[in-house]
Amino acid sequence: MQTDFLVIGSGIAGLTYALKIARRYPDKKIIVITKTQADETNTKYAQGGVAGVWDEDKDSFEKHIEDTLIAGDGLCNPRAVEIVVKEGPERIREIIEYGTRFDKDAAGDYELGREGGHSEHRILHHKDVTGKEIERALLETATNTANIEVINHCFVVDLITQHHLGYLVTKSTPDITCYGVYVLNLRTNKIEKIVSRTTLLATGGCGQAYRTTTNPRIATGDGVAMVYRAKGRIENMEFIQFHPTALYEPGVSPSFLITEAVRGDGGILRNKDGEAFMERYDERRDLAPRDIVARAIDSEMKRTGTEYVFLDCRHMDKDKFLHHFPNIYEKCLSIGIDVMQQMIPVAPAAHYSCGGIKTDDWARTSIQHLYACGECASTGLHGANRLASNSLLEAMVYGHRAYLDIVKRLEETGDLPGLESEAAIPDWNTKGTTDPKEMILITQSQKELQQVMSDYVGIVRNDVRLERAMKRLDLLHVETEQLYQTTKVSPQLCELRNLISVGYLIVKGAQFRKESRGLHYNTDHLTKSAILQNTIL
Structure with a gap:
C-alpha cells in the first residue's frame, strides 16, 4: 500500500491533521490507521474539557501563559507555551465548526469551567465527556471526507527506515528517514507494509505501563517505543502525571476518571477522618496543580494507612452537578454511591505522559518525514507537569502546525520526497518463528x-527503587526479546515490547534527573538543580 500522507492514530491530533490535509489536497489520499476501532482513543476518555482564552474581558493570553509556566515548574519551553495559548482559540473555533457541541448557559454563551492551576474560568466542556464529543465530531467529518481512508484493526509494528534497507543506523546517524510502517493486519493476521512519503504519529499515551491508570487499554506507548527503536530522540519521560482523583475500585482497569472540574465546581478532598487536608499542602488547596494534589493524597494515604481518600460533593447543588457531571453521577450510583449523600472514594492513577518524542515548533521529529503530535510528542508545552485541559489544545495546535509545514514543503518543492524504488523495502521476515505456545509468557510479563x-516508579521515588526497577526491566527485556525473535508477531507481544521500552525510558530519565521537580519527586534529591532538560538520544 502506498500513500502520500499516513496518519497513525485517530484521536484529536491525528484527525485534526488529516482533515486539513484532505481539504487542502482533495486529489491526494490520506490513510489513517488505528489498532482497534477508530473511536477508541485517549481523546475519547478526556472528561474535563479544553482550555482556551475565550472571555477576553476577564481572561488574557498572559494569564494562561503564566498558569502553564507555573504548573510546568520551570521546564516549559516558553516559545511552545506562547504558540499553544495564542493559537489555541482559533483551533477551538475550528472544531466547533466541525460540529463539537460545548455546553452553553441560558443566555447562549459558552459555560467556562475552572480546574486546578488555572487562575480564571477558561475550560470549554461538553458535560463530563468532552473528549468523546470532540472525537464524535471529528470522526463524523473524517468519514464523510472522500479522500480520507480510515483503516481499523491495523497494529503498527515498526517504522521503516534505512535500517530495513540494509544500512547501519545509529543514534549519531544524521539523516534517519521514515519511509512508512510495517503493520500487522489483524483481519488477515499478516504483516504488510505501508509506504508513505510523510508519516504522522498520533499514538497517544502510555498509561498501561502502570497497574492503575485512567488510560484505555490501547495506551501502550507504541509511538514512543517505535521512535526509540528507530534511534529517534525521546525526552523527559520521567514526568508521568498521576491524576489525583480516579474512582477507587480495586481490580478495575482502566480506572474511571473523576474529572478535576468537580473540584473546580467546589468538590473538597477529605481523608478518612473527614479532614479537608489540602490546606496543609498548598494555599490553593483543592485547586493546586495536579502534581501537588497527587503527592498530597499519596502522603495522606500513607499517613493514615488507607488506599484512598474521599472527594466530598455533598454540599454541591444537585441540579448543577447532574447538568455538568451526569456520567460521573450515574457511574457512582451504579456502584452504590449517591454523591449527594456519600463521599466518593478516590486515589491517584497514571494519567498522562508529559514527555515523549521530541518535536520542534512544527511537530517535526528528529527523523526526516516523520511528525508527531498529541500525547506521544514532547513539544515543550507541559514541562515538568501538565496544566489541566491543555492537552487537547496542544494536540489541535500541533496537528495544524504539522499541516502548515507540509503545505510549505509542497509549495517549495512541488512534491514530497520519497524512495527512488519503493520495491527496495523488503517484506517482513517471519523465517524461524512459530506461533506462541503459551500466552501466559506475555500476560504475566x-x-x-x-x-x-x-511500586518503584510512581508518585514518590528514590534511588534504590529506581535501581531495582531497572534491574527487573532489564530481565523482562531479555526474556521478551528472546520471545520476539522466535515467535510470530502478535498485538499482545508488540504491546509488551513497547511497554518495556517505555518503562525503561521512564526509569532512565528518572535516574538522570538528580532533583525533584514537578511530577518527578525523588526523596533522595529534594532540591531543584540547574538541570533544565534531559534528552535520551
Missing part, C-alpha cells in the same frame, strides 16, 4: 512490568 512501575 505485562503484569510484572505494571507492578514494578507502580
Whole structure:
C-alpha cells in the first residue's frame, strides 16, 4: 500500500491533521490507521474539557501563559507555551465548526469551567465527556471526507527506515528517514507494509505501563517505543502525571476518571477522618496543580494507612452537578454511591505522559518525514507537569502546525520526497518463528512490568527503587526479546515490547534527573538543580 500522507492514530491530533490535509489536497489520499476501532482513543476518555482564552474581558493570553509556566515548574519551553495559548482559540473555533457541541448557559454563551492551576474560568466542556464529543465530531467529518481512508484493526509494528534497507543506523546517524510502517493486519493476521512519503504519529499515551491508570487499554506507548527503536530522540519521560482523583475500585482497569472540574465546581478532598487536608499542602488547596494534589493524597494515604481518600460533593447543588457531571453521577450510583449523600472514594492513577518524542515548533521529529503530535510528542508545552485541559489544545495546535509545514514543503518543492524504488523495502521476515505456545509468557510479563512501575516508579521515588526497577526491566527485556525473535508477531507481544521500552525510558530519565521537580519527586534529591532538560538520544 502506498500513500502520500499516513496518519497513525485517530484521536484529536491525528484527525485534526488529516482533515486539513484532505481539504487542502482533495486529489491526494490520506490513510489513517488505528489498532482497534477508530473511536477508541485517549481523546475519547478526556472528561474535563479544553482550555482556551475565550472571555477576553476577564481572561488574557498572559494569564494562561503564566498558569502553564507555573504548573510546568520551570521546564516549559516558553516559545511552545506562547504558540499553544495564542493559537489555541482559533483551533477551538475550528472544531466547533466541525460540529463539537460545548455546553452553553441560558443566555447562549459558552459555560467556562475552572480546574486546578488555572487562575480564571477558561475550560470549554461538553458535560463530563468532552473528549468523546470532540472525537464524535471529528470522526463524523473524517468519514464523510472522500479522500480520507480510515483503516481499523491495523497494529503498527515498526517504522521503516534505512535500517530495513540494509544500512547501519545509529543514534549519531544524521539523516534517519521514515519511509512508512510495517503493520500487522489483524483481519488477515499478516504483516504488510505501508509506504508513505510523510508519516504522522498520533499514538497517544502510555498509561498501561502502570497497574492503575485512567488510560484505555490501547495506551501502550507504541509511538514512543517505535521512535526509540528507530534511534529517534525521546525526552523527559520521567514526568508521568498521576491524576489525583480516579474512582477507587480495586481490580478495575482502566480506572474511571473523576474529572478535576468537580473540584473546580467546589468538590473538597477529605481523608478518612473527614479532614479537608489540602490546606496543609498548598494555599490553593483543592485547586493546586495536579502534581501537588497527587503527592498530597499519596502522603495522606500513607499517613493514615488507607488506599484512598474521599472527594466530598455533598454540599454541591444537585441540579448543577447532574447538568455538568451526569456520567460521573450515574457511574457512582451504579456502584452504590449517591454523591449527594456519600463521599466518593478516590486515589491517584497514571494519567498522562508529559514527555515523549521530541518535536520542534512544527511537530517535526528528529527523523526526516516523520511528525508527531498529541500525547506521544514532547513539544515543550507541559514541562515538568501538565496544566489541566491543555492537552487537547496542544494536540489541535500541533496537528495544524504539522499541516502548515507540509503545505510549505509542497509549495517549495512541488512534491514530497520519497524512495527512488519503493520495491527496495523488503517484506517482513517471519523465517524461524512459530506461533506462541503459551500466552501466559506475555500476560504475566505485562503484569510484572505494571507492578514494578507502580511500586518503584510512581508518585514518590528514590534511588534504590529506581535501581531495582531497572534491574527487573532489564530481565523482562531479555526474556521478551528472546520471545520476539522466535515467535510470530502478535498485538499482545508488540504491546509488551513497547511497554518495556517505555518503562525503561521512564526509569532512565528518572535516574538522570538528580532533583525533584514537578511530577518527578525523588526523596533522595529534594532540591531543584540547574538541570533544565534531559534528552535520551
